[in-house]
Amino acid sequence: MLIYSLKRLLLAILVAITVSFISFSLLFLAGDPAIAMAGEGATDQDIENIRQLYGFDKPVLVQYFDWLLRAIGGNLGESFYFKTPVVHLIAEHMPVTMTLGAMGITFALSLAVPLGVLAAIRPNSIIDRIALLISVSGQALPSFWFALVLVVIFTVTLGWLPASGSDTWLHFLMPTVVLSYYAAPAFMRLTRAGMLDVLGSDYIRTARAKGLTTKSVFLKHALRNAIIPVVSLAAVQFGFMLGGSVIVESIFALNGAGSLAWESIGRNDFPTVQGLILVFALIYIVLTFLADVLNAWLDPKIRIG
C-alpha cells in the first residue's frame, strides 16, 4: 500500500511539473507578452522596459524556473486587470467554486448511486427505465439550456429561487442541480453495471446461501464491491465539475473562480488565467492521486498485497 501510494505520488508530481510547464508557456501563446502587457498605444521603449522588468529577455528555461520558484513561494504574479496579486484573486474566488463543486458531487452521488442500485436490483423495471431516461437526457441536454429551463420555472414563474449571486445557500441550489445533472448519469451507469456484475458473482450466491437478508446481500456484500470504481470516478468528476463550473457560474452570476477565469480570458488578463489553470490542474492532480489511494485502500488485494 505504501509503495503503491509512493509510486502514485511520484507520478502525480511528474504530471504536476508537466502541467506547470504548459501553464507557464501559455503566457507566450498569444505572442509577445510584453506587447500584451504594455497595452495599446505603448511606445517601443515602454515595451522594452516591461520586457526587462519581467525578465522576458532571459532564456525561456531560466524564465520558467524563476516563475516556478515564485509560484511555489505563492507568487503567481499580478493581474494585468486588477493590479492585485493573482493569488489573492484566486483565494477570494475559490471558496464559491469549491462549495459549488462539493455540493454538485454530493448531490450527484446521492441521486445516482441509489438509483443505480435500484436499477440493478430490478433490471428492465420501471425504475431501471427512469434511470436510463435521466441518464440519457443528462448526457444529451446542454447544461446552459437546462439552467435556463430551471430559471424559467423556479425564478420567473414560481419566484422561489434567486437566479444570480452567491449570497445564501438558496443561490447555490440551481447551479448545484445543473452541475450534478451532468455528472450523475456516469455515476448511475457505473453503479448499475458494477452491481449487475457483482450480483452474478459466486460470493453473492454464498451470501444468499448464508440466509443473509436481502438488504445485507445488496448493500454489504454487493454495493461494497460495486462502489470501488465509482469512488475513483467521483474524484475525477469533482475535478471536472470545478472546470465545468465556468459555464454554470457565468449563467448564475456566481462570483467564483470559474467566472473569474471566463472574464479574465476576455480581458486578456494572462497572469490570472495562467494562475487559475495552474491551480485547477493541481487540484485535479491531487484529486486523482487521492482517488487512486482511496481505491487501493478499498480493495484489500492492493491494500494488503
Added chain:
Amino acid sequence: MTNIVEVENLRVKIPVSAGMLNPVRGLTFEIKKGETLCVVGESGSGKSLSAFSLMKLLPKIADISADKMQFMGRDILKMSPSELQNMRGNRMAMIFQEPMTALNPSYTIGNQLVEVLRRHQNVSVKEATERAIYLLEKVGITAAASRLSQYPHQLSGGLRQRVVIAMALMCGPDLIIADEPTTALDVTIQAQILHLLKELQEEFEMAILLITHDLGVVARMADRVAVMYAGEFVETGTAEQVFKQPVHPYTQGLLSCIPVPGKTARGSRLGSIPGIVPSLIGDMRGCAFRSRCPHANGACHNNVPLEKWSDDHFKRCVLDDTALTSIAKEAIA
C-alpha cells in the same frame, strides 16, 4: 431413522430462447438424519440445479415445482422469503465448488464467519468469534485466531475451502449441501477435505447431500447413491448395492470409466460412454439414455418409471429382470 428431507417429483423448468429447458425432470428422494446421499452424474445432468432447488436459490426465471418438498417436516415451496432466509445457512448450509470465488474479497474471514451466526442467533460478536475460532481449528486451520483478520486472497484454495466449510458449520446445520466441494482442489487436498467432512458429519450428526461426478468420491463418502442422467435418477440404492450390483446400463457405463488397480490392465483403454446427452428442451418421451445404451430396444421409446429392483435399490430401465441380471453379472465380471 427420521427423514430430514423428503422430495417427490421435483421438476425445474427454465425458459431459454430455443424453448422450455427441463433440466430436472421428476426427482424423488429422501435424506435421513446423519446420512450422506451422493448424487452422481455427468456434467449438465442437473445435479447443481437440484441441489439449489432445495434452498430455492435458483435464478428467478427458473420454475421449481414438486408434489412434495419438505425439509424437517416443513414445505420448502410454501415458505415465505423470510422463512427461507431463516432456514438458509442456519438449518441447511451450503459448500460450493469454487473456493477461490465463494468468499467476498472485501471482508475478512472473521467478518464473514461471524456474520452468519449473528444473522441466525442472538449472540454477541465475542461469542460468535469464539465459535469461529473453534470451527476454524476443527477444520484444521492452524493459528485460527490470527486468520480471522485475513482476507480471502491471502489464503490458498485448500484453506479457503476449509473456511467455507467452517462457515457452513457456524449454526450447526442439520443438512449440508456440498456441490462438488473438492473438484477445484488438488488430489491430496481433496482427500483431506473429504476426510474432514466425514469426521465433522459424525461429530455434529449432520446429513450431507454430496454432489459429484467423481465415483471415487462417492465410494469414500456415500451411504446412499443416486445416479443422475439427463435430469432424472436412473438408479438409486445404497453405496454397496450401486457399486457391487449396478443394474442400469448407464451406471455400469460410469463404473467402467474408472480404472480398478489390479483389474484394469496397464495401458488398456478406459471405458467411456459413446454418444452425447440428449437435448432437454421440450417434452421428452422414453428412456433418455437409449441413444447411448448398448442394450436399447423398441420398448425404450416408452416412458419408464423408477422401479424397485431389490430392497432400497431402484432402477429406471425397461429391460426385464433376467436380461438385467445377466447384464449386471457381465458388468461386474
